[in-house]
Amino acid sequence: MNHVFSSVLIISLLFLWACETRLPDTKDPSKNPVYRPGTVTAFGKPIGPATTKTIGPEGGSLTTNDGKLTLTIPSGALSKSTPFSVEPIENTAMVGVGTSYRITPEEIKFNKPATFAYHSTGEDLNGAAGALGLAQQQAEGSWAITRKAELDNTTGRISAKLTKTGRTSIVSKYFLYCTKDTLIPSEETTLELRHIDESFKPTSPEEELFVPLGILSTVSEISAWTVNGKSTLDAQTGLIKLKPENANNARFYYVAPNKLPAKEKRQMAVGIKLIKEAGAQLVRNIKIRSAGVLIVDGKRYEDIDIDISHQIHENGTSYFVKISEQSRSAKIVDFQAGLLGWFTGPKSYTLKGDHRELQKSTFFIGGPARDGGASYSTMYFEETHAELDKVVFDPAELNVERFTATNEISSGTVVCNLYREGKKTTPVKVRASFSAIANAR
Numbered sequence: 018m019n020h021v022f023s024s025v026l027i028i029s030l031l032f033l034w035a036c037e038t039r040l041p042d043t044k045d046p047s048k049n050p051v052y053r054p055g056t057v058t059a060f061g062k063p064i065g066p067a068t069t070k071t072i073g074p075e076g077g078s079l080t081t082n083d084g085k086l087t088l089t090i091p092s093g094a095l096s097k098s099t100p101f102s103v104e105p106i107e108n109t110a111m112v113g114v115g116t117s118y119r120i121t122p123e124e125i126k127f128n129k130p131a132t133f134a135y136h137s138t139g140e141d142l143n144g145a146a147g148a149l150g151l152a153q154q155q156a157e158g159s160w161a162i163t164r165k166a167e168l169d170n171t172t173g174r175i176s177a178k179l180t181k182t183g184r185t186s187i188v189s190k191y192f193l194y195c196t197k198d199t200l201i202p203s204e205e206t207t208l209e210l211r212h213i214d215e216s217f218k219p220t221s222p223e224e225e226l227f228v229p230l231g232i233l234s235t236v237s238e239i240s241a242w243t244v245n246g247k248s249t250l251d252a253q254t255g256l257i258k259l260k261p262e263n264a265n266n267a268r269f270y271y272v273a274p275n276k277l278p279a280k281e282k283r284q285m286a287v288g289i290k291l292i293k294e295a296g297a298q299l300v301r302n303i304k305i306r307s308a309g310v311l312i313v314d315g316k317r318y319e320d321i322d323i324d325i326s327h328q329i330h331e332n333g334t335s336y337f338v339k340i341s342e343q344s345r346s347a348k349i350v351d352f353q354a355g356l357l358g359w360f361t362g363p364k365s366y367t368l369k370g371d372h373r374e375l376q377k378s379t380f381f382i383g384g385p386a387r388d389g390g391a392s393y394s395t396m397y398f399e400e401t402h403a404e405l406d407k408v409v410f411d412p413a414e415l416n417v418e419r420f421t422a423t424n425e426i427s428s429g430t431v432v433c434n435l436y437r438e439g440k441k442t443t444p445v446k447v448r449a450s451f452s453a454i455a456n457a458r
Contacts, residue, residue: 056230057158060184061107061117073098081105086118087134088179094127101182110152110160110186110230111194111211114175115141117186130178130223135187137173143198144301147190150217151177152230154184160230162188162213165222178222188230190217193289193299200273201308202322203454204426207260208301210234210267210289234267242269243288243298253278255285273305277322277343308428308452311340313347314445320344323451327423328458333358335458336417338431340449348445349393354382354415354431363420368395368433369412382413382433393435393445411436411444420455428452 070079076092081103088103101120108117115137133151135141149166166177166187175187190213197206210233217228236259244254256272271287288300311318326337337355356366368382382395399407413433420427429451434444 056111056160056232058109058111058154058160060154060158061109061119063104063106063119064116065105067102067104069100069102071098071100079103081118083116085116085136087132087136088120089132089134090127091129091131094129094131096128099125106184108186110154110188111232112145112188112190112192112213112230113152114145114149114187114189114192117184119184120182123183124181126181127179130180132176133179133185134174134176137168137175137187139173141173142189144193144195144299145189145191146193146297146299147212148217149175149177150188150190150213150228151179152186152188153181154186160186160188162217162228162230165220167222176222188213191291191297191299193287193301195271195287195301195303198301199304199306201306201426201452201454202273202277203275203456205270205272206303208257208269208271208287210239210299236267238292239267239289240292241290243286243290244271245286246288252276255287257287271303273303277307277320278305280320309340310450311342311347311352312448313342313349316347318342318344318347323453325427325451325453325455326458327360327420327427327455330358334360336360336420337458338415338429338451340451349435349447352447352449354413354433356415360417363417363429365414365416367412367414369410382415382431382435391438393437394439395433395435397436397439397441399441408439409441419452423455423457425455426452427455 066082068079068081070077072079072090072095074093074095074097076090076094078087078089079101080087083105086103099122104119105116106119108115110117115135149168150162151164151166152160152162154160163180164177166175168175179185192211194209194211195206200206212232212234213230214228214232241248242257244250244257247254250256252275255274257269258272259269283305285303285305286300287303288298291297307319307321309321309323311321320343322341322343324339328335335355335357338353340352342350395411395413397409397411399409411434413431415429415431417427417429419429431449433447435447436442436444
């Protein structure tokens with residue numbers, strides 16, 4: 018009798034154990050107590066006005082103010098009229114594509130799936146590769162894919178079925194993320210290869226998936242890096258380096274070319290080839306831009322190179338800016354402004370003086386003429402003969418707005434009048450704004 022009782026007890030315990038460890042309910046993860054969440058991220062902040070509309074049992078559609086998203090709710094999807102609000106928010110999904118949207122009231126389940134149609138651009142898909150899906154952020158901040166999404170390569174329309182409201186985003190199986198995709202010369206941006214769990218293998222837009230999102234790939238998954246299709250990199254194309262503090266994680270940084278490329282070469286296609294996906298390559302387009310403006314006698318030049326040098330020496334600290342106008346059409350080229358020993362950090366400096374400044378050399382401002390036959394500076398002589406006691410330095414303003422250390426971005430402005438060959442004639446009026454990586458001299 019005891020033996021029979023023990024057998025019944027064991028069977029009962031096994032039954033209870035099986036109930037507690039039941040398989041995930043892929044149709045409704047909210048009913049699944051052992052549902053494995055994806056990577057938790059912050060909730061995206063609003064980046065635009067919300068669009069509102071009341072839709073009833075007969076169905077209807079709503080297009081957001083930014084024109085990117087159209088939400089279509091079919092007839093029979095709702096049991097009663099409901100006021101919907103769709104707000105564009107930051108996309109915080111690790112493999113997110115384009116803009117994310119918060120659809121409220123949240124957690125409304127449709128009787129029939131709605132259609133989430135996102136009108137993407139090339140910028141939205143920059144760095145994305147592989148299958149696309151529709152993901153929603155869960156209450157605790159994790160993301161999970163709910164459906165497969167389909168891309169129309171002609172129109173850029175990405176569509177997927179949507180079963181409930183909430184924070185929603187298009188996601189990509191592979192994504193080459195970067196912290197900043199527009200750089201000035203010598204600036205760097207962090208690159209990360211991210212991907213979705215291998216279980217993401219959708220077969221149709223109707224398939225329920227609920228796959229955890231956001232995995233940082235490892236170096237072992239990458240076979241090669243390229244820039245503009247070339248694996249041999251230099252200062253003209255930019256460099257890619259592994260961040261040593263990240264061990265085996267596939268986190269790198271790209272350093273932009275040290276000089277502003279020609280106009281037709283200012284987009285760098287940074288690519289990686291994957292080991293698992295034979296022949297697959299992700300490409301992230303990074304733009305290189307001029308970081309300053311030079312205005313000479315009212316004419317504006319943006320096609321310029323900027324060099325900033327910083328040096329600490331026994332006579333003080335120097336700060337030197339050189340601006341070169343690439344097209345060589347301005348009256349002066351290689352415009353320069355320098356504090357040769359009395360730089361004390363970000364602030365406004367007035368460069369002025371008399372003939373004694375020639376001996377102290379505490380500042381310099383000016384540059385050679387376009388034809389190379391003369392030079393311009395803030396210095397001129399009161400009379401035709403060059404006597405030291407008649408020299409005048411027209412005041413110039415050098416405003417250093419940002420400086421923290423060498424190898425970091427420094428920026429500022431300069432305003433001055435320049436005179437050719439020290440002659441007191443009508444001056445060339447110069448204004449410039451500049452931003453560049455400060456280099457040690």
